[in-house]
Amino acid sequence: MNKKAGPMFYVFLTLFVFLVMFPFLWVLASSIKPVAELFGDRAFIPFTNNMTGENYESVFVNYPFLKYLWNSLVVSSITTVYAVLVASFAAYAIARLNFKGKTVILGLVLSVSMFPQIATISPIYIVLKNLGLTNSYLGLIIPYTTFTLPLSIWLLVTFFRKIPFDLEEAAKMDGASPMQTYWRVILPLAIPGIFTTAILVFISAWNEFLFALTINTDDEFKTVPVGIAMFEGQFTIPWGEVTAATVIVTVPLVIMVLLFQRRIVSGLTSGAVKE
Amino acid sequence: MKPDLMPNNQKQTAPKTKQKAKKKRSDRSLGYMLIAPSMILILIIAIWPVFQSFYYSMFDLRLNNPVKSEAYVSYKVNLQTYLDNYPFLISSLEDEVDQATGKTKTELEAIKANLEKVDAELKADGELSSKYDEIDEKLTVMEPISEELAISDLDKEVALDLEKAVTDSSERLRELKGELQNPEDVIGLSASLKDSVITPNFIGLKHYKENLTDSRMWKAIQNTTVFTVISVFAELVIGLAIALLINKAFFGRGLVRATILIPWAIPTAVSAFMWKYLYDGQNGIVAKAFAEIGLFDQMTDMLTTSTGAMFAVIFADVWKTTPYMALLLLAGLQTIPSSLYEAAAIDGASKWKQFLKITLPLLKSSILVALLFRTLDAFRVFDLIYVLTGGGPANSTETISILAYKVMFAQTNFGEGSALSVIVFVCVAIISMIYIKFLGRDLLNDR
Incomplete structure (x- = not known):
């Protein structure tokens, strides 16, 4: 250094x-x-x-690109909020409470995060199809749990572990119930970690391709990555529009990364580095 | 010891241990309550599908084939299909009988009698018979029929009789084609009638047997391995070099870190399309640059030859994930105390020796964790290759995930595709087990 x-x-x-x-x-x-x-x-x-600016104009006029952006935004936001919320309970329990089987559960979470998506796609596709959920937002939000939930739990556990235990003890001494301790003491301190987790979960949901490609085939419900990949015509590729669309997708990401690079790096490296 | 002291003593200690036990118990029940939602979701959405994939892989499951669109373990009849065809077939047959003469007439009568016999067999079953009437009624008034009502279990013997009767009649009618008035009608109807019998499509491990002897599958495994080994190795070496070089205080650190993150943050599908543009045989700048420095004979070789395409895919992957690797390793480097290097320098150890004796051993677990995640990611690769080359040219970049996807969604052969996806799963499990053996319990370090 x-x-x-x-x-x-x-x-x-x-x-x-x-x-x-x-x-x-x-x-x-x-x-x-x-x-x-x-x-x-x-x-x-x-x-x-x-x-x-004709390429940029064409992206929005000749392709439902705005719709793709909106679909991606809806799916990724809902997925993020619900995955982080559900995961925060589990992560709190694993990081702060004493009970049997914690290590096994954490191991299970880690192995699920390593599952290849292709191994889960056929049953998920058939179930969603039978439920009539293909070509809907829910049709992507549900399967996105397979990777966002383990990721959120894994990251949040490392963040929750960093919060000093004395605070919890003090709250308990003052007679706070475990739930009160969670909401009043732990959660406010964990906000930065939760925010970091949310950014990473959002990016992973925004970038997902395989489920989006197979489940939402209708233009009405396509997400950005699939939408751009399908720009390809039968014989020619509209390079002008492709480059413009790539820029449109990249610029907000660049801004986000510039703003949150510290958080993203801490999220990416936590859990991967033994302290 | 006075006997009256005992209860007193107990009174003092009992509440304390009780309280502790109670706290422990409440901790435990609260813990289980808090993890329950996550565990239930993971079980339903991630673990169940893997088992279900394995189950599907033992069936001849084809979504576009009405008699194979689900996993059937028993004989069934689709009464809707049956009643959509049977009455019309019988009445057409009657017309044919009326107009035919001699041998054809007796032949047709036999076919008709045969069909009517199995029809009676079907109706002999009380439950089936009432469903039969209900569907018949609904069909006449054109009401929609639910799948539950349409498909019912069938006795194996009846099913086999029915199957034999409809197959026979279809075959014999085709033989009589020349003698018939409206051959298309009866032949078409009798062919559709065959779709009403659902035979179990359980085939055991046949898909695995076929896949494991299929050269395309082995080629895909080989492609996946080549892609994984080369790209992960290149990412590790380059990533480590970058991490070592930027592990110092310098101006613009945050900006460099942000630049590094951008390739990682952009959707893989989008970056793959971007590279497709840069690799293009006519107007791709990277293809031109590589051709100029003599890496390829011609610009077009980049995406049209097998080695070119594999190189293109690996290069794009290295570009996208090396920065990520560098960040992980940099974080590991920063945990190594600089006093170690100072001490080594005083002892006269060279830079190279310091790297071998201090950096590498202390970085071991960081490297292994990064390698584990990267290897698994590379082995599952899908979007990059799907968008960039589509597995081509001539399947030279087709990885196992791409093959499984194609079999499932392009050929709609879900049974075989599921078998392939189970193979991917097993490979991934083996890879992670090998790594975890090296990593030990470090990965799940408790506190």
Whole structure:
């Protein structure tokens, strides 16, 4: 940590950041070119003299892209709220209470989070189809529990464990019931951890592809990742629209990541690092 | 010891232990109550489907085939299909009988009699008979019929008789085709009638046997392994190098961290499409760059040759997840006290020796955890390949998840697809067991 960074280091760093960001920058440059300049000789020149917004316009006019965004937002938000709420009870119990079988339960949660989605898809698809829930929001929110709930429990347990135990003892001494202790003492202290968990759960739900691809096939209920993947026409790919849509999806993520990078990193690395 | 002291003593200690026991008990019941909702949800939505997948994998389950659209363990009859066809078949047959002569006439009469005989057999069952009438009535007034009412269990003997009768009649009518007035009618109706008999589609482990001897499955396993091993190894090496380099105080740390997170945060499907654009044979800048430096003969090779496509997929995955790997390892590096390095430096240990003797051993559990998560993720890979290459060209990037998806949703063969997904599950279980053996209980460290 106390090593000094030299000028060579910054050269390397800039190069590294440029390489990581290059695909985005190129796509951003392509998205504002007129379609004709995406092909032929001009395809490899990043700058254009005829800057245009037609690709962006087309994404919203010729494709139900706004609908996709809305669907993704609804599904991911509801999934996040309900998964984090249900998980917070379980995580509190595992982190703070003393009862048999805790380790087994945590092990179970961890192994469920490792389940390949493809192994659960056929029964889930058939059940949802029989219940008439394919092509609905609920049809995605329900199966999203398979990965969001274990993820939330796993993260929240590590956050709850970091809260000092003395506070709880003090609350108990003052005669607070376990539920009161949870709501009044633990929860306010756990808010940052819960928020971090919510961000990570939201991103994982927003990015989900396999369930969204198989369960919601109707344009009315498609989410963004599937919607963009289906931009592909039968013979040609509308690169102009694809690049524009990619930029539209990436920009809010960039803002979110810039705002919350500290939290996201702490969430990603908690549980993975032994202290 | 005075006898009257005993109860006194007990009085003093009893409430305390009782209180402790009570607290413990209340802790326990509260604990179970709090974890119950999560556990129930996980059981229903994650664990049950895995078992159900295994169950489905033992059936010849095809969603687009009406007699195989569910897992049937017993003989059943679909009375709706039956009554949609049987009465019309009989009346058409009557017309044919009236117009036919000689041998054809007797033949047709025999077919008709045969069908009527099994029809009587069906109606001989009291419960079935009442359902028969109810459905018949509903069909005449065109009321919708629920699946529960339409499909009923059938005695094995009756079912076999029925199956034999309808198959026979269908075959014989086809033979008589030339002699009939309206051959399409009777042949069509008798063919549809066959769909009313549902025979058990339980086939045991046949799907596994077929899959394990299928070269396409082994090719998919091989592709998945190649993809997993190369991409995870590259991610570990590059990620570790980056983590070591940025493990120092420098200007713009937060910004670098944020940049690193962006590839991780963007939906894989979207980034896959982005790479498809960059790899494109006509206008892809990355394909052009790789061709210029001589990695490929031509730009178009990138997505149209098997090695090119595999390289393309691995490269995109390394781009997306190396930063994530670097972050995990960086967090591990930061827990190593710098005093260790100082002491080693005083003892005259070289940088390389410090890395081997201090960094690697202390980073071991971080590396293993990161490797575990990455290996499992890579082994399950679906969206990246589905969008970028679709498994092509010529199945050269088809992974086991992609194959299972195609069998299930493109061929609607859910039985075989489920068998493949169970195979994925078993592979993932084996991989995690190997890692957990190395990690021990570190992963579930209690406090």
